[in-house]
Structure formats: C-alpha cells, structure tokens
C-alpha cells in the first residue's frame with residue numbers, strides 16, 4: 002500500500018462527480034465490478050477498459066466537485082486506481098477518498114509536469130512522488146486521519162475501534 | 173479568544189479554532205434514498221442497533237414513486253431498515269425533497285450541528301445551523317458510533333449590499349457570486365452571508381443562498397438567525413435551540429462585498445455552475461424543456477412569481493414545462509392559492525413533490541441534443557440523465573418568462589412590457 006506505481010490519466014479542472022459516476026446509477030448499481038465499468042463514463046469512455054492496476058488519476062483544481070456520492074471515489078478504487086492526485090480536491094471528494102482508503106494527494110506543482118501515460122511512483126510513507134528522478138513532496142495527511150487510512154478506509158477502521166473486525170462477517 | 177460562528181458551534185466539548193480536527197456528535201443526521209446503501213455498509217461494521225435512532229431522519233425523495241423495480245427494491249429495503257431500527261423520523265414518498273422537509277419539520281435549527289448524506293445539506297445554514305454534507309460510509313459510521321470527524325473551517329464573509337432590482341431574486345445573486353468566486357472559490361470554507369440584502373430576504377431566499385454555497389466548494393453556508401427565523405420556527409422547532417453568533421473581532425479569512433443594485437438576471441451556462449453570464453448575453457437560446465423544481469427554487473414564493481407570469485397565457489408550443497413543488501405542503505398551498513391551476517392552464521405538467529429529473533432518474537430526463545432551462549442548482553454534463561444534453565440554470569422568473577417564448581429571455585424586457593406589476 003505504501004508504494005504505488007502506475008500510469009497517469011490526466012484530466013482538467015473541476016472534474017465533477019456526475020462525470021466520474023453518473024447520478025442515474027447511484028441507487029441501482031452497487032456491485033464493485035459493475036461500478037468499475039462505469040467509472041468516468043461521461044468523461045472518458047476509454048478509461049474503464051484500458052485502466053490497469055495502480056494507475057493514477059491526475060486532476061486539476063477542485064477535483065470531485067458536486068455531489069456527496071462516494072461511489073465517485075469507490076468506482077476508481079474498484080477500477081484499480083492506485084491514487085488520485087490533483088491541484089486541489091472538493092471537500093466531500095477528499096473525505097470520500099479517505100473513507101474509501103484511496104490515496105488522494107494534493108500536489109499543484111506536479112500537474113504541468115505530467116503527461117497522459119507517463120509512469121510515476123508514489124511513496125506514501127515518505128510523502129513523495131517520483132517522476133523522472135525528481136522528487137515532489139506532498140503535505141502529509143493529518144495525524145488524526147492517518148489511522149483511518151492505514152486501516153484501509155473508514156469502515157474497516159470503525160470495525161477495528163469497535164473490535165467487531167474479529168467477529169464473523171455476516172452476509 | 174474571539175471565535176467565528178463555526179468555531180463556536182464546534183467548540184461544544186473543547187475549545188477549537190480553524191484548522192483543528194475534532195470528533196463530534198451531530199444533533200441530527202439526514203439520509204434519503206441512499207439509506208439502503210448506508211444500511212448495507214452499517215451492517216458490515218458488525219453491530220446490530222444504530223446509535224440513537226432519534227438523531228436520524230430518513231426521507232424518500234430522489235426517485236419517488238419508484239421509477240422501476242430496482243428503485244422499488246431500494247425503497248423496500250429502506251422501509252425494512254426503518255422498521256428494524258425503529259427510526260421514527262421517517263418520511264415516505266408522499267412528503268417532498270429532503271432539504272425542504274428538514275426545514276419544514278423544524279429540524280433545521282439555530283446552533284445545531286446537522287449532517288446529511290447529500291451535498292446540499294448546506295441549505296439548513298439559512299437558519300443558523302452548522303450543516304454540511306457527508307459520504308455514505310460516514311453516515312454508516314454515525315449509525316454505529318454517533319460520531320464524525322471534522323476539520324474546523326476558516327470563514328469567508330460575503331456581504332451583500334444595495335437595493336434589490338425588480339427582476340432580481342436570491343438565485344440571480346448567488347449565481348453572480350458563484351460566477352465571480354468560481355466553483356472552488358470557497359473550497360473547504362465556512363461561508364457567512366450577511367448584509368442588508370440578506371436581512372431583507374425571505375427565509376426562502378436565504379435558503380437559495382445556503383443551498384448553493386456548496387457549488388463554490390463551501391463546507392457550509394451560514395446566515396445569522398433573526399426575527400424572521402424565529403417567526404418561521406415558531407410552532408415548528410423540534411427541540412430547544414440556542415443561536416450562535418460570530419464574535420465581532422473573530423478572524424475572517426476573506427471578506428467579499430457584492431453591490432447588487434445594478435445586477436442583471438444571471439444564467440449558469442453548460443456544463444458548470446460557475447459558467448455564469450448575464451441573461452442578456454444568452455438571450456435567444458432555444459430550449460426544449462423548462463424544469464421548475466428542486467431544493468433550490470420550488471417554494472411557494474417561487475410559485476407565485478411563475479404563476480403571476482403564466483396566468484391566462486400559454487407556454488410556447490415547442491416547449492415542455494415540468495413543475496415539481498419542493499414539498500407536499502408547498503403543493504397544497506400553491507393549489508389553494510390557485511397557482512397550480514394557472515400553471516396547468518398555461519400548459520405545464522405537474523409532477524409529485526421530489527427531486528424529479530434533477531439527478532437524471534425520471535420525470536423529465538433529456539434526450540441527446542436537447543436543452544433545458546432549470547431552476548435547480550447543478551448543470552453538470554449528464555445531470556439530467558443524458559450527457560449529450562445541455563442545462564442552463566436560472567431564477568424562477570427567468571424560467572417563467574422564457575416559457576412564453578421557448579427561448580432564454582432577459583426577464584427585464586417582460587417586466588417593462590407589463591408595467592412592472594409582475595414582480
């Protein structure tokens with residue numbers, strides 16, 4: 002988890018939740034595999050067929066603006082995305098990424114350096130991204146939420162706190 | 173130390189300031205058609221009973237009545253969960269849009285902390301509550317533990333001054349603000365709307381401001397409660413409440429002033445809410461459908477405005493007009509006032525209270541190439557169910573006037589020609 006390598010999928014500013022995961026599916030599609038297939042449907046129809054494990058979605062300003070729908074974070078995770086990097090995130094999207102256990106990194110200085118398809122390496126534990134041998138530092142997650150993140154997302158985290166994680170998981 | 177509104181309200185258990193992270197127990201938590209998905213996640217946590225069922229309010233509105241079997245199944249699962257968990261504050265498909273219902277039912281109260289698994293939860297700030305949207309997993313966590321973490325936001329103050337021009341409403345004002353500050357202009361911030369224009373505004377107008385605060389990235393929108401707030405809440409407030417006000421010398425990160433005496437009607441053009449232009453510049457754009465509804469602009473005063481324009485007239489014959497009152501109470505009041513009759517006679521289609529096409533589920537979704545003018549709050553690509561369609565956003569008055577000609581109009585022209593009596 003602490004090391005992620007993948008190719009860049011680059012998009013612009015204000016990428017909203019409706020194009021990441023359309024509203025019309027939010028009550029009817031819940032299967033992770035199905036959700037993965039719908040990821041970025043209205044933005045980049047190629048994405049869901051060509052994305053590979055560990056790939057990185059790069060956005061401009063205000064990535065994930067709009068709805069509170071967390072499927073917009075989960076669908077990328079289910080599609081195999083290793084991390085999302087943006088100049089800035091909408092507040093709800095950022096929270097949803099943490100809750101989904103999907104790394105969301107704020108790195109405004111990196112956006113112009115990267116092109117679609119290039120490979121980068123992220124070292125979460127050291128707070129750096131390596132691109133063509135150059136290291137870029139991102140602000141570490143606040144301590145209070147690192148735990149959530151380390152446990153793989155909010156729900157596994159709550160299970161740890163409530164000590165229900167050792168119990169049999171009910172269907 | 174001097175504190176802002178949001179610092180005060182989040183300082184219940186220990187004193188906090190902007191930038192700090194804390195865990196807090198919200199007073200109320202709202203979820204809607206997404207409650208089945210939340211319940212599913214809640215079950216994965218591994219406990220059986222939710223913490224304080226009394227804190228939770230569940231309202232069905234996003235696709236009511238169910239449009240197909242999948243939505244019906246979703247509603248069924250929610251009703252079963254409500255029964256199993258003994259959630260009393262449950263409103264089935266007959267009540268209206270969640271944000272309107274929360275306010276009408278007296279949950280949106282000064283000084284309260286309210287979360288909702290919907291981004292427009294910011295609406296309740298119109299009453300002086302701290303209200304913000306959260307994700308489904310976070311709601312499941314509140315079901316289990318009653319708690320959620322927040323980072324205390326910095327505050328931006330927006331002062332609105334001037335004399336409100338005849339054709340202008342709260343919607344034009346908030347569109348102007350979003351157009352200037354942009355979709356990320358208030359990212360992570362608490363936005364405080366103040367000034368003489370806000371004081372003069374009706375409760376419904378204030379709700380338009382806070383409803384759309386999230387469209388510029390705000391964590392919450394906030395208006396200081398006053399005598400109008402108290403009057404609205406009389407006989408409505410669910411529990412005792414205590415308003416909170418910012419200290420005079422509290423730290424405001426950014427101050428903006430808007431003078432609106434010369435403001436023109438505003439339109440948000442496809443496909444972002446901050447792509448705002450004066451109506452005079454998009455005038456003449458042909459439209460296929462008008463949607464008069466949503467949690468932004470489908471309240472009684474909006475119905476009065478639209479009915480006053482359409483009374484004894486016909487909407488353009490190439491146009492469809494879908495009308496959805498924000499709640500059943502508004503529906504009844506609009507019926508009694510004769511507004512519904514005016515709209516139906518003019519050629520509008522009345523649909524039951526709920527979100528309608530606003531999320532692309534049903535009741536007026538668009539076909540490729542179609543254009544809609546909507547009184548709602550979001551015009552993202554695909555929002556009305558079809559990514560090859562276009563959505564323009566406006567005030568109810570602009571929508572009503574445009575209904576007569578089948579194209580976007582500058583409603584000031586209409587007011588001039590009718591001697592100003594329609595506003």
Ligand code: SF4
Nearest residue numbers: 269466467527530531
């Ligand atoms: S009316 Fe539209 S914006 Fe409001 S709650 Fe419903 S779907 Fe969301």
